[in-house]
Amino acid sequence: MHPLLSKTTIALIVSGLAQGAAQAALFAVEPGPYLPATGGFASWYQDTHGRTLDLCLTKAVSPNIAGAPGAPAYMCLLTPNPGIFDDTKPIVFPDNFPDEAFWFTGDGSIVDVARGIDLTYVSALEAAFSGGDPKEGDQISFGRIRIRVDVPTAGTYVITHPYGVDVFKVDTPGRKAINMTRDIGIGSPKTYDGALKSDIGPFLRSLSGPYTVTTGTATEQFVGDPNVEEAFTGSPFNTNYIRIEGPNGLDLRTNVMAISGKLSTVVRPTPIVAERSTYSRKAGTSEPVAQQDVFMLAPPPPATVTLDSNSPVLKLTEADTTGHWYAQSSTNPTLPKTLDVTADNHLAIATSSPTTVHPQLTDLVVISKAEYNLTTSMLTIDASTSDETSPTVLTATIATGTGTGTPISDLIGEGAAKSLETKISPIPPARVQVTSSNGGTDIEDVVLVQ
Incomplete structure (x- = not known):
């Protein structure tokens, strides 16, 4: 077969x-x-x-x-x-x-x-x-x-x-x-x-x-x-x-x-995988307006997944028996912040014990432009952070197959959006990575232009 x-x-x-x-x-x-x-x-x-x-x-x-x-x-x-x-x-x-x-x-x-x-x-x-x-x-x-x-x-x-x-x-x-x-x-x-x-x-x-x-x-x-x-x-x-x-x-x-x-009759703990834990915040009338977004992969209902580190504890919501879970909190985090998320699947599998993971809460970094000019050898990077209230540092590096490689420079800008323009030779980088001082990161392929 x-x-x-x-x-x-x-x-x-x-x-x-x-x-x-x-x-x-x-x-x-x-x-x-x-x-x-x-x-x-x-x-x-x-x-x-x-x-x-x-x-x-x-x-x-x-x-x-x-x-x-x-x-x-x-x-x-x-x-x-x-x-x-x-x-x-x-x-x-x-x-x-x-x-x-x-x-x-x-x-x-x-x-x-x-x-x-x-x-x-x-x-x-x-x-x-x-x-x-x-x-x-x-x-x-x-x-x-x-x-x-x-x-x-x-x-x-x-x-x-x-x-x-x-x-x-x-x-x-x-x-x-x-x-x-x-x-x-x-x-x-x-x-x-x-x-x-x-x-x-x-x-x-x-x-x-x-x-x-x-x-x-x-x-x-x-x-x-x-x-x-x-x-x-x-x-x-x-x-x-x-x-x-x-x-x-x-x-x-x-x-x-x-x-x-x-x-199997093998006894195993409830599986849980942290997919993404990010926050955003901006200035409000009296205090920052914040949002935390938590994405987890765990067994579907009757399992439960809870964000224990939030006050009050939040129950995550699951999507159509696929095992993808999500919760949103308006709590303004104090950084650095480690979350506590627990999955419990004992109702479906009686021998399954609860499992707690501790993902790091980070800002969300997005690279909107990564461009290399073959004529001038200039690399241009535009990126932003979801944290509009902290003095966040965004640092660019050349990305490799195993993670960040050669450092390039910090991006420049007063607000959440920052830019970098620097000369790199003799060849362009294939990919660049921008990492935030608040933990967020993004990787983007470099577009080549004349």
């Missing part, structure tokens, strides 16, 4: 927009040590919605559909491979172990014979081996998005799915005219944190689940059944569907997918 490390062949991708690719929607992975029972792989991944999924290696069978003789309807995707893995025998690493296994899968399709559309969609968090066959030291993991579509007409196609939007320009229609595989996280063998940066997460789950399956004395729970296509939820963008739009008014969608994932 998921061939290992297949090449990406794309019919001219105009843009691959995994919306919010930096969403950090996978939160944590087992740090090790990695045991033979899981083939030397990390035993679990946790997403920002608080769910932790084990590497799915159980032979529990579906409570929803009967398997065919010799082909049980497993709740985990355990595909036999002659000479490599015999699913009728115990799973033992490396002698009888799947050459690919999964922490999560979400697969769907759209077929419209009349319109000539045949679409398959794969999302997965996969365990595999760099050499193909099970071997100690070759273990890798990655998040995969795969889109394959037969299309009858040249043109631009937009495919919206639970983990983003991808746009393709097809010049040669036909079978697999759209053929894209995006694998993120492979990295070095037995290093599993790369997949945390993939498009996968939070984990999708069936609206009919979780499913409880008892096999002998073992009772296990699953977020979905890979043998059944069902309505689902969990998209970080609230796009709980697959949709294709294209030439001649083409607009097809499906709201069902086949989901797999085994819920």
Whole structure:
């Protein structure tokens, strides 16, 4: 179902927009040590919605559909491979172990014979081996998005799915005219944190689940059944569907997918990620008028997220079960200011304990102009701070891939908006960063002009 490390062949991708690719929607992975029972792989991944999924290696069978003789309807995707893995025998690493296994899968399709559309969609968090066959030291993991579509007409196609939007320009229609595989996280063998940066997460789950399956004395729970296509939820963008739009008014969608994932019994704290904590203030009639804006990523309701450092304590508001939370306070902060924000998900996951993070409150810095004149070698930067009342210093540096690099100079100006014009040679900087003495920062690509 998921061939290992297949090449990406794309019919001219105009843009691959995994919306919010930096969403950090996978939160944590087992740090090790990695045991033979899981083939030397990390035993679990946790997403920002608080769910932790084990590497799915159980032979529990579906409570929803009967398997065919010799082909049980497993709740985990355990595909036999002659000479490599015999699913009728115990799973033992490396002698009888799947050459690919999964922490999560979400697969769907759209077929419209009349319109000539045949679409398959794969999302997965996969365990595999760099050499193909099970071997100690070759273990890798990655998040995969795969889109394959037969299309009858040249043109631009937009495919919206639970983990983003991808746009393709097809010049040669036909079978697999759209053929894209995006694998993120492979990295070095037995290093599993790369997949945390993939498009996968939070984990999708069936609206009919979780499913409880008892096999002998073992009772296990699953977020979905890979043998059944069902309505689902969990998209970080609230796009709980697959949709294709294209030439001649083409607009097809499906709201069902086949989901797999085994819920872990590992006890984990409530995940929470600070996305942004900024303030603004300006002069008022008697005192400054202030506004604090706090953005967090945490499990959706019934979880709660509170800004404990505010008086009174503020409850953050969540957006459409996506796990994005927001609160606004009119308290005028005394700087430097560290916030206390707590997420509590015990109503959804009884073993989940509250987690408090302490993001720094900073001003919001915006670079409105970053321009380099190739003729004069002059760099011009215009930037502003959201703090109009403090004597804020804005400092420009050349930005590098690892953060700020060579200092340039302080920007000049009396108010919140400040400017800099300075000569830099022999080459222009690719990007500049402006940092505020109140903690805010912004990075911008430099525009080159003659």
